[in-house]
Amino acid sequence: MTDGHDGGHGRRRAVRWALVGGTAAVAALVAGLPWLQRDRLPDRLATHWSGGPAPDGSMPLWSASVVPAAVWLVLALALSVRWRRSWTGPRSWLPIALAPTGVVLVGAQISIVRANLDRADWHQARQPGWWIAVTLALAAAAGVLAWRLAVRATATAPLAGTPELDLARDERLVWFSHTANPWLQSLSAVAGLVAVGAALGLVLGLAPAATLWPVCAGCAVLALAGSVSSSVRAKVSEAGLEISFGPLGWPARRWTPDALESARAERRLPSQVGGWGYRLSGLGTTVMLRAGDCLVVRPRGRRSDFAVSVDDAERGAALLNALRARTPGPGR
Amino acid sequence: MLLRLDTTDTRPLHEQVAAAIRRAIAEGECRAGERLPSARDLSAALDLNVNTVLRGLRELRDEGLLEFRRGRGITVAEGASAPRSGLRIKVRELVAEASRLGYSRTDLIDMIRESS
Known part of the structure; x- marks a missing residue:
């Protein structure tokens, strides 16, 4: 039921190859940089500074090039392995995690090589202060870019909604549900x-x-x-869907019927969305308080779903769809 | 739980609210001990005045279907099983039908006594 991301298969393959290629390129860059400049570098490279301008840690040239590359490859491998079968295939957070990490490693390696360039001894190397700032800024930018691209690549059309509930013209229906952990x-x-x-x-x-x-x-x-985040209430009425959190019902999220593209019920597990609580994952946003029935809606104009784990979600979704059909929204 | 109100119903609104919740209990929408949404939530969702909703809820409390408890909100009474609520609905229908046909409550009570 949750493996509904059938569309965009070619796009996903492109994303996968971009990930493999990017990982290899970062590893080659990190390992190759000190080697390419080895004629202008001392035997040992200053690799660590503790705040002051003078370095307090060093590594031989070969390990300064191999160690960060190895760390990078192990990290990329560990993140790409599908540890649990219940995890969904397209995990958009993978590039979001890898892109800034790769930028940080490449930036750090460039900073280290620059700091040691044309020095006779590693003790003379000075802390590359503003390079660190630039690297961090670039890493943040890479993270944002990867996030945007990943969301676009894994965006799918919403799954078919639950069939509409039979709703007479002059009937007013409201649906309440709540869960607590x-x-x-x-x-x-x-x-x-x-x-x-x-x-x-x-x-x-x-x-x-x-x-x-x-x-x-x-x-x-x-x-x-x-x-x-330990309890949640869902309410469907003619005003639309309202999800409110906590014992005070605050904060709350509201959508009018025509602000939703579709509604459905789905079985979800905490292992699929990354744990309990308010979760962002490849499946969109999930308010996960217990495994099982979730009410899943696709807000209009959004690329991902919003889900909340409440009982009797099937009828809540059916009522929402009936209300959507009754109030003609944009594009209908 | 799902609540239904018929907008063409001409009965007083508080009776309609009580009837909707009675039906919800009869159909097993909310079980004994389960907590009802607050009167404020119900009134917002049904687009009714809070006092109207409270009047309907008090009616159900007097029937023994609901319990008002401080700090726990409004819960479905332990004794309010679905059959009991279903029977309540039938009794109301019977009383309404009797009064439509011109029988008083006493006539109806006598009829019930005779039938047993």
Whole structure:
């Protein structure tokens, strides 16, 4: 049911070959750069700086070229292997992870070679400060670019929606559903208790403030994030679909019926979307609180789906589709 | 759970709300102990006044189908199984039919006594 990404097969093959080619090119560049310049480089290269302009770590020329290339290849291989059968085929996050990493490695290698160029000894090499900044900026740009390209390459037409629910002209139907994850709820409750305890300790001065502050702040953030993402409510009415999070129903996301392209029910597993909570993956956005039935909608003008794990999703989707048919949207 | 309101229904709105939830319980849409959406959520979704919805909910509480609990919201009463709710619907239909035919409640109660 989830292997619906049948379209764009050729595009996916092109993406795969681009990935293989790019990986090989980065490995060759990282390994080859010091070798090409070996006449102008010292025997050992300065490879590490700890803030100051003087280096505090070095490597022989051969390992300075081989080690980063090997790290890169192992990383690329580890990310490309399909560890779990339940993982979906087109994983758009692979290029998103690899592109910035490759840029960082190539940039670091260029910086190291430049810093050591024409030096007699590695101790004379100076920290390539602004090269690091440029490399990081380029890596960020590469990540954004890869993300945009990957989303485009794996974008698929939405799967066929659930058949419409029988809806009489003068009938008003509303559908409610909700899910909660007791594990996440108790986790956030425990974090909340720890935060309160740490706050009390701060007030009473039981421990140095420097150690209690991070505990208090961290646990408070964890408790808030946990309570917001541990329960979800879905509501379908004539106003459209409303998904609200947490015990207070805030934050919430809303779509009118004509803002949706289609709605369907689907079985999804946490292993398919990368875990529990608010997840971004090759399947789009998933609010995953438990394995099983998910209500999946495709917002109009978007390239990916929004899914939320709620019971009885089939009828929610059917009602949404019936409401869409009743209110003529754009392009109908 | 799925709730249905008929927009051509001429009964008072609070009765319609009560009838919709009664039907939902009868059809197993929400089981005993399950929590209902809040009155505010229901009124927003059904496009009705909160007080109208609350009046319908109180009606169901008085029938023993719902329980109002502080901090837990509104839940379907433990005793409110689907058959019980179904029977409630039939009784209401019977009373409505009797009054349409000109029988009073007492006449109806007498009839039920005679039939047993």
